[in-house]
Amino acid sequence: MLRHNSGLRARDSAIGGRRSAFGRRRVRVLAGAVLATALAMSAGCRQDMHQAPRYDPLEASDFFADGRASRPIVGGTIARGFLRADPVFYTGKQGATFVADLPVPITRDLVKRGQGRYNIYCSPCHGVTGDGNGMIVQRGFKQPTSYHSDRLRAQPAGYIYDVITNGFGAMQDYSAQIAPADRWAVVAYVRTLQFSRNVKAADLPAPDRERLDGKAPEGGQTHD
Numbered sequence: 001m002l003r004h005n006s007g008l009r010a011r012d013s014a015i016g017g018r019r020s021a022f023g024r025r026r027v028r029v030l031a032g033a034v035l036a037t038a039l040a041m042s043a044g045c046r047q048d049m050h051q052a053p054r055y056d057p058l059e060a061s062d063f064f065a066d067g068r069a070s071r072p073i074v075g076g077t078i079a080r081g082f083l084r085a086d087p088v089f090y091t092g093k094q095g096a097t098f099v100a101d102l103p104v105p106i107t108r109d110l111v112k113r114g115q116g117r118y119n120i121y122c123s124p125c126h127g128v129t130g131d132g133n134g135m136i137v138q139r140g141f142k143q144p145t146s147y148h149s150d151r152l153r154a155q156p157a158g159y160i161y162d163v164i165t166n167g168f169g170a171m172q173d174y175s176a177q178i179a180p181a182d183r184w185a186v187v188a189y190v191r192t193l194q195f196s197r198n199v200k201a202a203d204l205p206a207p208d209r210e211r212l213d214g215k216a217p218e219g220g221q222t223h224d
């Protein structure tokens with residue numbers, strides 16, 4: 001019994017030894033956890049810039065004379081990539097005079113792009129052909145002059161650009177919706193619409209001239 005007991009004790013103490021080694025490790029882990037918690041708690045008490053007093057956008061403030069927390073941009077500030085050094089491109093004017101022609105090369109892609117923008121932004125009032133009888137006009141909005149009027153055909157390209165940029169009479173401006181490069185694309189398309197009604201037969205490519213003369217079969221080559 002005793003032997004049995006001592007044997008048990010020996011086994012116990014062996015387990016105890018293992019346990020105490022395990023226990024020591026647990027104490028170390030526990031101490032680490034307590035230390036970490038204490039550090040975290042003490043960090044929580046420090047403000048630093050974790051909760052800096054600040055203003056929200058557009059908040060009022062009595063610190064500045066104008067009552068606004070936000071400061072206006074310093075005069076003459078230009079955001080990177082927004083330097084508009086080319087007045088002709090950005091205003092359609094050379095000095096005070098509208099430029100007669102587009103300051104960009106007129107390509108098929110430009111006209112196509114202009115057609116897309118025109119149909120989205122202009123046709124609701126000016127109509128897809130530029131006559132000035134778009135759906136909004138049919139529903140009561142002021143009717144614009146037809147692009148095919150002599151007066152508008154005689155206007156320089158820069159004038160049309162300027163109307164898009166700054167609006168005209170009852171027409172709002174489209175500067176927010178249409179970027180400068182696209183405005184010139186729209187101008188190119190308005191010019192195309194104007195040209196389409198006044199083209200001379202002699203200016204047409206040969207296949208189209210032949211179709212006019214009734215020589216080519218219906219549904220022949222088209223120039224879209």
Ligand code: HEC
Binds near residue numbers: 122136144171174186
């Ligand atoms: C919501 C209707 C509306 C839309 C959309 C519109 N316009 Fe107009 N536009 C008008 C009206 C109305 C006038 C005439 C304004 C007046 O005489 O008060 C006008 C006038 C013009 C004129 C002629 C100015 C003159 O000397 O008579 C041009 C050029 C023009 N628009 C171009 C455009 C282009 C390009 C777009 C598309 C980017 C466009 N408009 C979109 C309504 C519109």
